[in-house]
Amino acid sequence: MSELLTDRTVLTTLAVIGVLGMFVMLCRARRVSTSIEDATLRALHRVSQAAPELREGLTEESANRATPHLRELLQCVAVGLTDRSGLISWDGEANHHYADLAGRVGDVISDGKHAHIDHADLDCTYKGCPMRHASIIPLLVEGEIKGSLVVVADSGGKRVINAAEELGHYVCTQLALAELQESRERLAKAEVQALRAQISPHFIYNALNTISSFIRTDPEEARDLLQDFAEFTRYSFRATGLFTTLAEELRNVDRYLTLERARYGHDRLRVQLRIAPEVLPAVVPFLVVQPLVENAVRHGLASKRGGGTVTVEAADNGNEALISVEDDGVGMDPNRLNKEFTNAHLTGAHVGLGNIHDRMQSVFGNEYGLVVETNIGAGMRVTMRVPKYSPGVRPLPSADEPLESVEPPETPIDEVQEPAPTTKEPDADEEPRERTRTELATPSEPADTEEPAGENAAAEKSAADTASTAG
Missing domain, CATH: 3.30.450.40 (GAF domain)
Incomplete structure (x- = not known):
C-alpha cells in the first residue's frame, strides 16, 4: 500500500510540475505576444x-x-x-x-x-x-x-x-x-476658373442693357438691379474659395433670376423656389447651382414660345440635401445628351454640365454625380445629392474680397436676339412626353446610344441642338 501511495505521490508531483511548466511557458509566450x-x-x-x-x-x-x-x-x-x-x-x-x-x-x-x-x-x-x-x-x-x-x-x-x-x-x-x-486642388481651381469663363458675356451685356432701359422710366428699379448685378459678379468672380454654403449659392441664384426676369418679363419667366431651411448650411462646391439655373433659362425656356417656369428645390433627405433645378421648356433627346456628354472632352459640348458633374464626384464620391431627366418637349430636371457633412469640405468665411481682374473682350459684343423656336411644340390636346432618367456617365467612357431614327429624326436632332445644356 505504501509503495502504491508513493507511486501515486510521484505521479501527482510530476503532473503538478508539468502543469506549472506549461503555465510558465504560456505566461512567457503571452508576455512575448503582448510585447510584440x-x-x-x-x-x-x-x-x-x-x-x-x-x-x-x-x-x-x-x-x-x-x-x-x-x-x-x-x-x-x-x-x-x-x-x-x-x-x-x-x-x-x-x-x-x-x-x-x-x-x-x-x-x-x-x-x-x-x-x-x-x-x-x-x-x-x-x-x-x-x-x-x-x-x-x-x-x-x-x-x-x-x-x-x-x-x-x-x-x-x-x-x-x-x-x-x-x-x-x-x-x-x-x-x-x-x-x-x-494637383487635385489646382485642378479644382482650374475647373472653377473654367466655369467662371463660361458666364455668358451676352448675359452681362444684356443685364446692363436691361438696367439702362430702367434708368429713365424706373430709377428705383434700375438701382436695385444694378446692386443685384454688382453682387452677382462679385460672388461669381471672387478670388478664393472652392466651397460655399447652399444659402450663399441660392442667394446668387436669386440675383441671377431677378436680372433675367427683368430682361424677359415676369410673365415669360416664372420662378418657383422651394427651399427647406434645414439644408441651407450644407456645404456645396462653388458655382454648382447657378449654372444649372442658367442652363434652364437659356436653353430650356428662351426658345420656347411663351416662356415657362424654372423651379429650384432644396429638400431635406436625411443625411443629405436633395437639390434639383427643373424647367418646363423644350427639353432634349436623352440619348443624344448622354452621347454628347461622353464625348465632351473632345467636342467641348456640355462643358458646364460636365464640370459640375465631375466636381461633385471628385469632392463627395462617384455616387454623387448629376442625374438628368429629360425628353423632347418635356423639359428637363437636373438633380444632385449633397452630404450634410463631408470631411475636409469647409465653406469660405464670408468677407469682403476684391474682384479678380477681368479683361474686356477684344471685340464689341452685339446683343443677341432671342432665338426663334426651332422645335414643334405639342398641341394643347397632345399628351406630353415622359422624361427619361439619365445618370450621366463619366466623360470619355463609350456610350452605347443611337441617333433618333425615323421621319422625325431631323426635327429631333434640331431640337436637341437647340436644347443643349449650358457650356
Missing part, C-alpha cells in the same frame, strides 16, 4: 502621427513636425530630412556629423543612389559619439528627386539598412500623396 502587440501599436501610432505632417509637403515646418515621429518609429539615434538645397530638419543626436554627411547627401540627390556610411570612415574625435552607421535615402516622387532621408543608428548591419530603406519608401509615398492633393 505593444510594439506594433506604437509603430502604427507613430506612422499615423507622421503621415499628416508629411502630406503637407517637404517644407521646413512639416519636416520639423514629422522627424520626431520617424525617429521614434525606428528607435534610432537621429533622423534628418533634406530638400534639394540642404538640411531642413534634424531630430536626435550626432547632428555634428551632418557636416561630414553633406557631401554624400548631395551625391545621393544628384545620382539617386542610396549611400551607407560607417562611423569608422569618418574623422570623429568625440569618444561618446552615439553614431555607428548612417543611411542616406533619396526621396523620389513622380520621377523627380525631392530631397533625402538621413537615418543615423547606433549599430550597423543589414537590418538597419533595410529599416532605413523601408522608411524612405514610406516618406516617398506620403510626399507623393501630398503632390496628388496639391
